[in-house]
Amino acid sequence: MKVSVIGATGYAGVELLRLLKNHPKVEVVHITSESQTGTGIENIYTHLNNVYTKKLISMKDIDLIAKDSEVVFIALPHGHAMAVGKAFEGKNVKLIDLGADYRFKDTSIYEKWYKVDHTHKDAKRVYGLAELYRSQIKNATIVGNAGCYTTASILALAPLAKEGLVDLHTVVIDAKSGVSGAGRSAKVENLFTELYDNLKAYNVGGHRHTPEIEQALSEFSGEEVVLSFTPHLIPMSRGILSTCYANLKPGVTTQMVNEAFEKLYKDEYFIRLLGQGGYPATKNVRGSNFCDIGWHVDERVGRVIVLSVIDNLVKGAAGQAVQNFNIMCGFEEKMGLEGVPLYP
Amino acid sequence: MKVSVIGATGYAGVELLRLLKNHPKVEVVHITSESQTGTGIENIYTHLNNVYTKKLISMKDIDLIAKDSEVVFIALPHGHAMAVGKAFEGKNVKLIDLGADYRFKDTSIYEKWYKVDHTHKDAKRVYGLAELYRSQIKNATIVGNAGCYTTASILALAPLAKEGLVDLHTVVIDAKSGVSGAGRSAKVENLFTELYDNLKAYNVGGHRHTPEIEQALSEFSGEEVVLSFTPHLIPMSRGILSTCYANLKPGVTTQMVNEAFEKLYKDEYFIRLLGQGGYPATKNVRGSNFCDIGWHVDERVGRVIVLSVIDNLVKGAAGQAVQNFNIMCGFEEKMGLEGVPLYP
Amino acid sequence: MKVSVIGATGYAGVELLRLLKNHPKVEVVHITSESQTGTGIENIYTHLNNVYTKKLISMKDIDLIAKDSEVVFIALPHGHAMAVGKAFEGKNVKLIDLGADYRFKDTSIYEKWYKVDHTHKDAKRVYGLAELYRSQIKNATIVGNAGCYTTASILALAPLAKEGLVDLHTVVIDAKSGVSGAGRSAKVENLFTELYDNLKAYNVGGHRHTPEIEQALSEFSGEEVVLSFTPHLIPMSRGILSTCYANLKPGVTTQMVNEAFEKLYKDEYFIRLLGQGGYPATKNVRGSNFCDIGWHVDERVGRVIVLSVIDNLVKGAAGQAVQNFNIMCGFEEKMGLEGVPLYP
Amino acid sequence: MKVSVIGATGYAGVELLRLLKNHPKVEVVHITSESQTGTGIENIYTHLNNVYTKKLISMKDIDLIAKDSEVVFIALPHGHAMAVGKAFEGKNVKLIDLGADYRFKDTSIYEKWYKVDHTHKDAKRVYGLAELYRSQIKNATIVGNAGCYTTASILALAPLAKEGLVDLHTVVIDAKSGVSGAGRSAKVENLFTELYDNLKAYNVGGHRHTPEIEQALSEFSGEEVVLSFTPHLIPMSRGILSTCYANLKPGVTTQMVNEAFEKLYKDEYFIRLLGQGGYPATKNVRGSNFCDIGWHVDERVGRVIVLSVIDNLVKGAAGQAVQNFNIMCGFEEKMGLEGVPLYP
Incomplete structure (x- = not known):
């Protein structure tokens, strides 16, 4: 090809x-x-x-x-x-x-x-988040590959939105990204000296990945979703962690949450479910196309907290593009994407 | 002394x-x-x-x-x-x-x-968060110095709780800390190789600073506060950033939020208000006793997001202890704490 | 297999x-x-x-x-x-x-x-530095895979030793390694907090890779080589840079140095020669089996400085082992080792 | 003032x-x-x-x-x-x-x-390396504050040059610096993404601090010194480590080396001698005006290796300037420079 x-x-x-x-x-x-x-x-x-x-x-x-x-x-x-x-x-x-x-x-x-x-x-365009739009991607001519923060966040929340387990008016996504997401242009703010041993949020309430996440969750749930999304810049090269909060609907149990994730992702090679109590770490997916997801149903506060990690340049960009390419061309979906994460 | x-x-x-x-x-x-x-x-x-x-x-x-x-x-x-x-x-x-x-x-x-x-x-003990419990600290014999995450989080939310501007049932605190908070004991999980270029959450729903924050906010608001607190480990030495989310009560404006912060902190040397739209960065307080706070009233979602940073070992531990010491001894509160942040 | x-x-x-x-x-x-x-x-x-x-x-x-x-x-x-x-x-x-x-x-x-x-x-054992002992490795039953510092250092100096271009009594090797070389045991000295934003030498004059380098250079030159080797710990995960100094013998020109490197390595896939004035960087080989080498004939001081980088866990350990394995088994030498370096 | x-x-x-x-x-x-x-x-x-x-x-x-x-x-x-x-x-x-x-x-x-x-x-100008040119600085009108690499390197080698213990034709200085030495201008090569988890040398044989070191050592020894100086960029904010190699003159013992350092520096507040076998670390001087020096007389190879560390922005720039200022103004030399290093 x-x-x-x-x-x-x-x-x-x-x-x-x-x-x-x-x-x-x-x-x-x-x-x-x-x-x-x-x-x-x-x-x-x-x-x-x-x-x-x-x-x-x-x-x-x-x-x-x-x-x-x-x-x-x-x-x-x-x-x-x-x-x-x-x-x-x-x-x-x-x-x-x-x-x-x-x-x-x-x-x-x-x-x-x-x-x-x-x-x-x-x-004629198709949204390119492979696990959730696979059948449309298969026949697409133009694919709009999903964004980095959005991939991590949508994959974290899709099972809950699809199964109607959470109150989507309460969604808060607190996301953290390594610096490679900021690109390679020469700016003082992206100098090593400015970012090393440093941490900050940016674009609060205004990041352009917000409407992309809202579009997908609205589709999955059938209701109009408006949510808070806050990105942060982490002093590391690669990796995104999305920490997603939502109020559980009355009567929703841990088992129901577990089942929602299993149902949607049990056959997905690139999604590794760490389950209730699991802690994904960005280094575990570095250089690979995996998305690791763990969640915490916290009964004390009535919320579920979903944690998902990706390598922003792989599953958040180039890897997902290759995955979409494989789907569009009829190749095995993980072809060329089987490299083991680089650890440590 | x-x-x-x-x-x-x-x-x-x-x-x-x-x-x-x-x-x-x-x-x-x-x-x-x-x-x-x-x-x-x-x-x-x-x-x-x-x-x-x-x-x-x-x-x-x-x-x-x-x-x-x-x-x-x-x-x-x-x-x-x-x-x-x-x-x-x-x-x-x-x-x-x-x-x-x-x-x-x-x-x-x-x-x-x-x-x-x-x-x-x-x-007979007094809670040692200097800006908010100063008068009690003055005469105390035993001071329980406030925790690191708690200091950053309580200082961020106290003005809103005191003025009744937010729905305290909706509070979500997503906190991030440098590794010095994990102490100096020899554990594989705290090795350089394990944490460098890596990012993860820990103790979701169970971190011990949670009830400390709830205690203070309950006091300030007069209602029982139960909140979500999620700590994350950031690959840097020092610094905490607390990103705090809460739904605004109906009718609350940006100006009211601004005034709440000004009212409580305008005379505080160690609290630097960056205002609506301000972005605190941990490196700006490194080695110092400052707490920098910015906030974002996001009308689209009806929430306020407050960002606060401290050096976890200074304002989050030793510096606050010295500040409390100064108060207890009748010294000028910033005595010994006037070092300029170490940047870059 | x-x-x-x-x-x-x-x-x-x-x-x-x-x-x-x-x-x-x-x-x-x-x-x-x-x-x-x-x-x-x-x-x-x-x-x-x-x-x-x-x-x-x-x-x-x-x-x-x-x-x-x-x-x-x-x-x-x-x-x-x-x-x-x-x-x-x-x-x-x-x-x-x-x-x-x-x-x-x-x-x-x-x-x-x-x-x-x-x-x-x-x-019956063979020293496992593939580029230099290939014919012996081919028939070996036991291969002692070369060490990490030694691989970077021997590859840097072998052409000069073989061609007799430098005074081997003047060799100084100043080597720098990422922390993964220190292994995964739980020690205070290897904690993130102790090594981040920090730099130091260790084992000066006593590191065990010294005699390994001396053994190889003595073999190549036919004279007994005794040299200085100083390792340093760099706050990064992976990578070794060896900076090697030696006095040029009278009459040795840049061209003669260039030719020595070309002669020995021109057909080697894993050795990338950056030439006179070239600056190898560890990130350029991260995750790969490459060894990048540049050199600087400095006429003002009468020395050549050779710089070589490897990924200590790949060409300095596991990658070289696979390369040796391929040689021993008659497979193509780069089989399984063609991953592109992970950058950035 | x-x-x-x-x-x-x-x-x-x-x-x-x-x-x-x-x-x-x-x-x-x-x-x-x-x-x-x-x-x-x-x-x-x-x-x-x-x-x-x-x-x-x-x-x-x-x-x-x-x-x-x-x-x-x-x-x-x-x-x-x-x-x-x-x-x-x-x-x-x-x-x-x-x-x-x-x-x-x-x-x-x-x-x-x-x-x-x-x-x-x-x-009318005076070279501003306080410990070695103090008496001239006292009466100077223009002081040319010593460079960062040069301060670390000259302080490491001055005792040996002054006492004639080493062959100055054999001096090799392998120096390593944090990124703040590269300044704050927006260049792709100084981006976080380019330097993090990376290591390289630069300006081999041509760095401008070379003649400054040669000038001082020539003065101290009375002979014309020509040496190798190689700077490296380390992925950290602050700190310089100079690793200095020189052949010992015949008959020179460890004790003679020890005494040379003691003689020159025993009354110097900012120079901390770690002695034979001592390992200075940049983090130990971070934010302070200290220069820590250790050395290793290596009898096997007939060389001494001297290791010295400074904070490049303090003793390598601003701190030394203040120290010179104190000398010029007749203030106590450590006035304003007594901050404890920031660790960890």
Whole structure:
């Protein structure tokens, strides 16, 4: 299967190259960068020396890319994939966008939170959270790969929303991410010295992953969900932990919660259920496509607290993209994604 | 003022020595350790070489300690201070316990959460959170210094509880701490390799600081508060961030929230209000006794999110103990606590 | 190929399991631990959940292990592999020992530095540094896998020693390692709090990898090499950087140095030469079996400084063991070792 | 004593403010920044809120600064202090430059290594390494504060150079620094993600602190010293460790080495000798002006290895500047510098 990566020089793009390198069915034909066209990717990321060496071209060579590729991954900042999507119309290429442009059913929500006009509203698109939208992904042409915080959070709460076990008006998601989620642009605030031995929240009440989580939970529950989402920056490279709180509906027991998780995820390879009392840790999934989930039904306070962890660059970005790719192409879903987490 | 430190070899004890060293009114006369009696503290903590050199004695020399000291700091694991407190009865020495033994009005709560019998129930004791219990601390003989998570959390929520601005049944506290809070005992789970580039929650629904926060908020509000408290271990040395969520009561505005914080804290040196939209960061208080607080009234969801940070070993332990000491002794409250945060 | 791992619960052992998991020709039949016999490895290392689940047996079941295995990896502390080696004599099993017991030609050197009697002196053994001892490894029954610091250091200096370009009496090796090299035992000195934001040297002049490096360089040069080796502990998980200094012999040019490296390593997949002026970084090899080498001929001072990096758990332990295994079994040398470094 | 700080917004400048804040004899009257003139320093470094609040002015207001200040600290990048120094001529203000412009006796060496013309060659200047140049600093008008790597390295080697115990042609200095030494400018290479869990050398053979160390050792020994100096970037905030190697002259014993250190430093408050076999650790000096030194006479190889640690921002920059200031002003040398190291 011939694939290309548009926007290969960000952390998500280069993680995609890591995963695609060992995918038995993939050949990467083109990779692009606008600011470093003509440079070898291995000169920008020297860990790729002798492993992955290829010249970056411009994404303006759209015809070349379309001609040579069966699937194209887009790893651009939000707002830039729509134009690419339009340009590929009618070219018989499947698109997997790692950004936000194709994640929303209602583009007015996208426009409100991202403050960008949506220029490809009529695109037939599918939300790319594999475990929960698999059947639609299978036949999709454009997949809007789920976001990092959203993947961890939706996977944590979907069983409870689907089974109606919690009061969705009480949902609070307190999420924590390693710094690779902030990207590779040179900003004082992302310097080692500023973040090491430091901890803070950001974008309280305004993070753009909020409506994405609300969209999914509303779908699963049939009611309009409005929730609190607070992201935090943790002094580590990779990993997201979502700590999700919700009031239990009257009469809901631990067993009912356990069963909801089992029911939805018992056959999922990438979801590892740690059960009531389980404590997922980000290091346990580092470098892998796993999502580990534990929960705590706390009768004293009448709440359930769900903890879920992913590697933000794998299950939260590139790994999920490959998983979606496998689904779209009819490959085994874990193909190329069987690496053991890197521990310690 | 002659003081002694019982249990000087834990991280809180040695931080106390750091602060007391430059306190203009203090002379430290005795320091104790049961496992390393006879050793110089500078041999255990070599950063104290030439700075602070003193032989550790046993706390069994209670008469000697009592004779030589006007104030005694106790930095022992919970359950061990009660016996010390009893032994000092009638000896005209003031006690500041950094552990949990003297923090609870209702010792049955202590016994339930700590699973230890309380053997000094009739002790006249005061809860040692300086900004909120100052007048009682002034005349106290035994102060139960507030815990680390509790200090950050109570200071964040006290203005809202006192002014009745939030529904206290909806309080969720998601707290994060650096590893020094876990102490210095040799455990696999606290090894560098296990915690570096890693993140996890622990003791969900069962952490012992929960009832301490509930006790204070119940007092301030006049209603019985039951809340969710979730601690997390962050791969950094020092610092706590408490992210506190509560539903706003109908009609409560941002201005009312702002005023509640201003009213309670406007004259407090150690509390720095960052206001609506402010983002405290643990590195901004590292090594200092400050507590930085910001808040976000989120009208979309009808909640307020309060963020507060402290250095767990200073305002969360040794610094607060010195602040209480200053109050008890009639010294200026910030004496010995004016060091600028260490940044970066 | 059926293999077993004796001593599977240390960091090197578990890293071996990670690599063997995806090796296309390997089936792991037994794994052992004396302190946790009967436990599933996935209960000790929970990142292995659903990925690698197997009960630990005792290495006392030597007959069972011998019967079921064609190759056995030993990942025990030094001093313990010799007995295993003796017990396997005549059992038609190949052994790869990740420890030091089979690394020395002259066992008296082992006995002097390790302060242990050698009890298997007549073992036919081969030193397991693949790039430099490949032809011997091919036919070996017992391989003493090279140490971590030694691999980085010998690979850095071998070309210069072989070509006689430097004065070997002037060799100084200043090496730095991440903390995983210190193992997983519970010691105060290895706690997160003690090592984070900290840096120190240890075992100056006495580290046991010194004679191993001296043995190899003496062999390559034909003269007896005595050198300075200083290890340092770096606050990171994985990675070794060896900074090697040596005086250039009169008349030696940069080109001659360049050619020495090219000559020895130009066909080596796992050695990536960054050339004169190149700066290897540990993160560039993290999780992989690569060794990146750069050098600086400094004419002003008449020295060459060689910099080499490896992942101490991969090329410095488990990866090299798999590489040796491939050589011994006639597989392609990079089989199972083609994972791309995990960056960032 | 009224002082000003020119260039207050770098890490060294802001560390100077931290130390000056609690100096009992100092009032800071002006602080400058060219890029952020008019802004309060507490808006750039929010840890200074309520602690240190002052508007930044431009250093072009040279007359104002000169009129109001008795001593001026300059914390500008190299090449910029010379113009300031010239502008202050005849203004009866003492200058302490934390950069390199006034460190060299022979300005041609400066010009060669820094590739900048020296425009103030006739300045009467003194090298500001307090322990070794105290008597000259006492009467100086312009002090060129010693560099960070150089302070650690010169203090380590001075006793051996002065007593003629080592062959100075064999000196190799392998130095390691925390990231704060790289400053606060926004560069991809200094991002958290790039440096965390990573390690590398830089500027091998070409670092500008090399000639500064050579200048001092040449002076102390009376012979021209040419040495190898290799800096490394360590994933931590603060701290430098210099590992220094030199061949012992024939007949030199451990005792002679011990005595050389004792002789030179026995009365120095800021130098803590750990002796033969001692291991300094950067965390032991964090936030303090101490320099801890241990050494290892290694008879097997005929070398001595000296290890020295400092906090690069304190003894390596701002603390040393304050120490020099105290000497120049006749204050007790440790005034304002008695803070205990921040541990853990």
